[in-house]
Amino acid sequence: MTGHRIVIVGGGAGGLELATRLGDRLGRRGRAHITLVDANLTHIWKPLLHEVAAGTFDSHEDDVDYIAQGHQHRFEYRLGRMDGLDREKREVMLAPTLDEDGREVIPRRVVPYDTLVMAIGSVSNDFGLAGVREHCVFLDDRAQADAFQRMIMKAYIRAQTQTEPLAQGQLNVVIVGAGATGVELAAELHNVAHQLVIYGFDRIVPERDVKLTIIEAADRILPALPQRVSRAAEEELRRLGVEVHTGQRVTRVIAEGVQTEDGMFFHARTQVWAAGIKAADFLRELAGLETNRSNQLVVRQTLQTTRDDNIFAFGDCARCPLPGSDRPVPPTAQAAHQQAEMLAKSIESRLAGKPLPQYVYHDRGSLISLSHYTAFGNLMSRLTGNVMIEGRFARLTYRTLHRLHQRALHGTWPMLLLTLSDFLQHRTKPRLKLH
Secondary structure, eight states, X not given: OOSEEEEEEOOSHHHHHHHHHHIIIIITTTSEEEEEXXXXXXXXXXXXXXXXXXXXXXXXGTOEEHHHHHHHHTOEEEEOOEEEEETTTTEEEEOOEEOTTSOEEEOOEEEEOSEEEEOOOOEEOOTTXXXXXXXXXXXXXXXXXXXXXXXXXXXXXXXXXXXXXXXXXTTOEEEEOOSHHHHHHHHHHHHHHHHHHXXXXXXXXXXXXXXXXXXXXXXXXXXXXXXXXXXXXXXXXHHHTOEEEESOOEEEEETTEEEETTSOEEEOXXXXXXXXXXXXXXXXXXXXXXXXXXXXXXXXXXXXXXXXXXXXXXXXXXEOBOXXXXXXXXXXXXXXXHHHHHHHHHHHHHHTTOOOOOOOXXXXXXXXXXXXXXXXXXXXXXXXXXXXXXXXXXXXXXXXXXXXXXXXXXXXXXXXXXXXXXXXXXXXXXXXXXX
């Protein structure tokens, strides 16, 4: 192995984009050896996970194979999950990789680095509430989303074929947390219930048998978005028949449903937890690096960790300050994209002995898609200011974000071919994943 060793841990939207950019810039020219470490073999854009979970998007149609991506863009891919770090030796520890039966496939090993980039994203935060881990579904990765989709299909098949009446809450779904994931999932599940009737699930009457409920502790849904977007989205959800309860904190979760602090109980056999995020727990005591209460690695505006200039972190697993403020950069896909774009230039500058740029977050706005019904959002630019959009234009803009991610990974022409392919397949395939 020759050249400067750059190791990127985490192949999410930001990590894979950074590995691709560095491979094209440095790997092809032999100026550095880039390694991407991830516990999965393939990548899917995380903002699509609610569609995967509902079955309105087939995760296998859009995944990116890390091995193939590495071959095409001159970086090395390592299958593994990081569980330790030796800063003195500059080595990343990877846990043994096991198969479905618990047998060891790849033994414990270490990956040496000169520059380390942490991009492991985030996981759901259950805040230590009893019953959440035992009874709630999480949508942190594709495996969980795929499992949820299979669970929903089995629930509808059981309801369609059983001879006895539906039990209380049998097809109900309670979603705890009204951020983007919770709100978008509720709309997709409403769509699924009505699409399945079209496909022959005629014993089920969605308005009578399926109750979708969102519970949010804040005083409005989508609390991180502008109030007018939040208000428009809530009105559309209520029009669809989704129950929305704001200002209510969940205190107990059991197999039969969810209870809030004011004593209300929501019967549901399926509970989804989307109430908050945190970085992985192992970061809390990772080689003495500074973290906050959410386990995020604290970084300066260069995205270097505060206690080690050789280690960078970005995306959801990092706490980066907004300039002149105590507030952090929000954990959004656009922030991760901006940081990956900057880091590709920063690491190239670092190898050349040049000073590193400082990251400044540029808020381009936010978009929420309520299945095929509608979309809402705000676009921000110096030219137009803060403009609210909705309807078809908002839906087109929402889909464009995914295409921009594909362009960052594959280039413009491959992205256009993928768009054409998706359009043609959409004409012949069912609207739902039915298996």
